[in-house]
Amino acid sequence: MTVIDSSAFARLALREHGWEEVVPSLRARPTPMTVEILGVEILKVLWKSIRRGLLDLEIARAIDREVALTFDRQVIGHEPNARYCASALENACEHSFPVYDALFIARAARQSTPLLTADPRQADVASSLRFLVHLLR
Amino acid sequence: MKTWSTLSAVVSIRVSDELRREMERLCDRICWNDEIRELLQARVEEQRRQEAIDGLASYVETLPGVPAGTGARTVREDRDSH
Secondary structure (H helix, E strand, O other), X not given: OOEEOHHXXXXXXXXXXXXXXXXXXXXXXXXXXXXXXXXXXXXXXXXXXXXXOOOOHHHHHHHHHHHHHHHHOOOOEEEOHHHHHHHHHHHHHHHXXXXXXXXXXXXXXXXXXXXXXXXXXXXXXXXXXXOOEEEOX | OOOOOOOOOOOOOOXXXXXXXXXXXXXXXXXXXXXXXXXXHHHHHHHHHHHHHXXXXXXXXXXXXXXXXXXXXHHHHHHXXX
């Protein structure tokens, strides 16, 4: 199983270069997991991409619908943020990194699951805590 | 996991005589109906999931795309801004 960070899922959802590399992690069994905040972070990426002229509103709406279907069809399992808040807060304070990163890392920590990310900074943080990280380059 | 609320359909499968004998021998330890039902349900759900991934990948292929690193950069700037 893999825990999928928002940066990795955004690469797929926005069709960035290398998006195909995310697909095998979706196909793998057991079902990949994430935390609920991924949905909000993807929404923010869509919103900012519209504001920066990278996406049309219509396309962003369609991507948002696809993301919702991804959750509805259990392509990715998602768990409540609240389940990982205590652990995330502790790690974020102790190691001085954002609680957003810490939520995904806390989910990965629960079952010693590899974290899939496209964000080098998050990968560094997770690696420094001795978690297995798959960084999309 | 989706649950099927009614059990009205019957599915028959052929197995070897040897397997049938072994199943009968073990039937006080294994509920074959439950085992087979769960296996079928899991296989159908996994196949649906794979079809959903196919659909998602086909959809993504139709998108115009954004510059490399857009998603990770945007996620990072938000996370670091708080």
